[in-house]
Amino acid sequence: DAGVIQSPRHEVTEMGQEVTLRCKPISGHNSLFWYRQTMMRGLELLIYFNNNVPIDDSGMPEDRFSAKMPNASFSTLKIQPSEPRDSAVYFCASSLQGAEDEQFFGPGTRLTVL
Amino acid sequence: GEDVEQSLFLSVREGDSSVINCTYTDSSSTYLYWYKQEPGAGLQLLTYIFSNMDMKQDQRLTVLLNKKDKHLSLRIADTQTGDSAIYFCAEIPGSQGNLIFGKGTKLSVKP
Numbered sequence: 680d681a682g683v684i685q686s687p688r689h690e691v692t693e694m695g696q697e698v699t700l701r702c703k704p705i706s707g708h709n710s711l712f713w714y715r716q717t718m719m720r721g722l723e724l725l726i727y728f729n730n731n732v733p734i735d736d737s738g739m740p741e742d743r744f745s746a747k748m749p750n751a752s753f754s755t756l757k758i759q760p761s762e763p764r765d766s767a768v769y770f771c772a773s774s775l776q777g778a779e780d781e782q783f784f785g786p787g788t789r790l791t792v793l
Numbered sequence: 794g795e796d797v798e799q800s801l802f803l804s805v806r807e808g809d810s811s812v813i814n815c816t817y818t819d820s821s822s823t824y825l826y827w828y829k830q831e832p833g834a835g836l837q838l839l840t841y842i843f844s845n846m847d848m849k850q851d852q853r854l855t856v857l858l859n860k861k862d863k864h865l866s867l868r869i870a871d872t873q874t875g876d877s878a879i880y881f882c883a884e885i886p887g888s889q890g891n892l893i894f895g896k897g898t899k900l901s902v903k904p
Contacts, residue, residue, distance in 0.1 A: 683835070686844050712892075714890075720882065721894060721896035722836075722894040722896075722897070724891050724892065724893075727890075727891055734890070735890065735891060738891075744887065760827070770836070772836075778885055778890055778892050779823070779824055779885060781838045782836075782838065782892065783837075784834075784835025784836045785835050786834055786835055787834075787835055
C-alpha cells in the first residue's frame, strides 16, 4: 500500500479564495483524521470520521472550514474563504479503527494564504 | 483542560542517550504514545505504553510511565544522527476519543 496520500503537497493562494485539500486513506482503514500543525498551536485535530461518518468536528475552527468523506477511500477539507491565519500544514491520517489504533499520517499539505 | 506538555528542544551528541520528557493531565488515559516526525514528513508511531505498565522496552527505546506524577519519558540509547526529529507525546483523555498531542520536542543529534 502507498500509505495515506494527500494532495496537493503545497498550495499557495490569496486571501478570500477557496482551498480544497484531498486525502486518500489506507485501504481497509475505517477511521480518518484531519489535523492542522502550526508553530504556535502545535498539532490540532480538526475532525475525525469513522466509517465515513463525522464523529467529532469540535476542532473545526469555524464555518469557513468543512470536511466531507463521500466514500471510504476519499476525503476533502475545504476552506472558503481562506484567510492568512489558515496558513499551516494540514495532515490527514487513517487508522484501522478509532484513535487508539496506530494512526498513519500522510505527508501533509503546506498551505500558504497570502 | 487536557494539555500535554513537553520541552521544545533537546540537543545531544551522537552515541549519548536522549531522554525526552512529557507530562499529561488525564489519569484515565488508557494508552500513551510517542510519535516521531522527520523533516517534511507526517508523524509516525514510534511506540506506546498501556497505562497499567511502568516500563516498556523496544530495542534502543525505553518508555517509562509514572502514573502518580502523570509523567512519561522516552529514552533513546546510543542516539544516532538519524534520530534527529521532532518527538510528540500523545494521550487519549478519558473524556474524549481523540489523540491530544504535545507541541513536540525537537531532538538535534550532533556528530
